Amino acid sequence: MRSRLATALFALLLACAGVNAETLRMAANLWPPFTDARLSGDGLASELVRTALKRAGHVVVYVEVPWARALRGLEMGEYDLLVSAWYSDERARFGQFSKPYLTNRIRFLKRKDTTVDFHTPADLRRYSIAVGRGYRYSPAFDADTSLHKVPVTDFPMAARMLAAGRVQLALEDELVARFYLNRELKGISDQLEFLPEPLSESGAHILVRLSHPRHQQLVEDFDRAIQAMREDGTYQAIFARHGLH
Structure with missing residues (x-):
């Protein structure tokens, strides 16, 4: 009974926090099945990222633009994170990478x-x-x-x-x-x-802009949530929902 009550209270706190939560702008280019506004969940990678961040109490909105614009927009602060990016030293100058959550x-x-x-x-x-x-x-x-x-x-x-x-x-x-x-x-x-x-x-990571005041926290929240999704089967279920294994 106490466990159920604690779970309910935690969910309520997240819901209340979400009322005034910042909306994170996550950008991606058209790259099915990973990112595509025409697909369920805006694509496999988008759904994984959105689910993980939502679990951590964050609100996200998906924006689909050409890749060069996505990179430039992150650097200039127009977007808060990229859904999927390969590591490079150049990108690390203006963004913080999560742990890889997919393999290309x-x-x-x-x-x-x-x-x-x-x-x-x-x-x-x-x-x-x-x-x-x-x-x-x-x-x-x-x-x-x-x-x-x-x-x-x-x-x-x-x-x-x-x-x-x-x-x-x-x-x-x-x-x-x-x-x-x-x-x-x-x-x-x-x-x-x-x-x-x-x-x-190559590992696919989210890339959060360094100019975001909570970039470190966002990456840590995402990494923890993805790990929990792997452990409870949510990660595999999203793959299956997209017809991928």
Whole structure:
């Protein structure tokens, strides 16, 4: 009985605090299934972040803008946090990173009826590779000018070029690729497959602006809430709700 009463009182305190709580502006670019205003919960990453911050007593609003504007807006104080960001020293100048709460696994795809011999980065020089224009994959890959990279606007374009034999490889985050292959690219999904080894793996963090007076507290609150969500099954349930595992 005491436990139930304590839980109820805690919930009431959070609700009361929320009445006058600051509304945090969390920004992201369009990157389904992670961030997309058209999806349930504004996407997988957005729902994870919103749920964690709400548990910690914070009110958030989602804003979807191009990536360059999101970064600039955080630096200038227009937004309070970014939903998903990879670590870089440059970004750490104006934002505080949380612990990683997602893993972005960047993988190559090929046609099932072709053979690709990829063991070292040098092996990639034999192949044409569809890459997103302006995307970053890994420092070494991005800087390698000896590779035959074919810029495309998005992954659906890369996948269709791959299926048509216009390129020999395509590169994308695994969950992003699976999202499209299970939906608008379903007609060609059985023609494509992933190479076994990823090009890179990067942790996705929230990035809170250093100019926010409680940036340290926000990050600590988020990290604690995400850990609790992993332990009680909420984290896995959100993945399942988005059809991802």
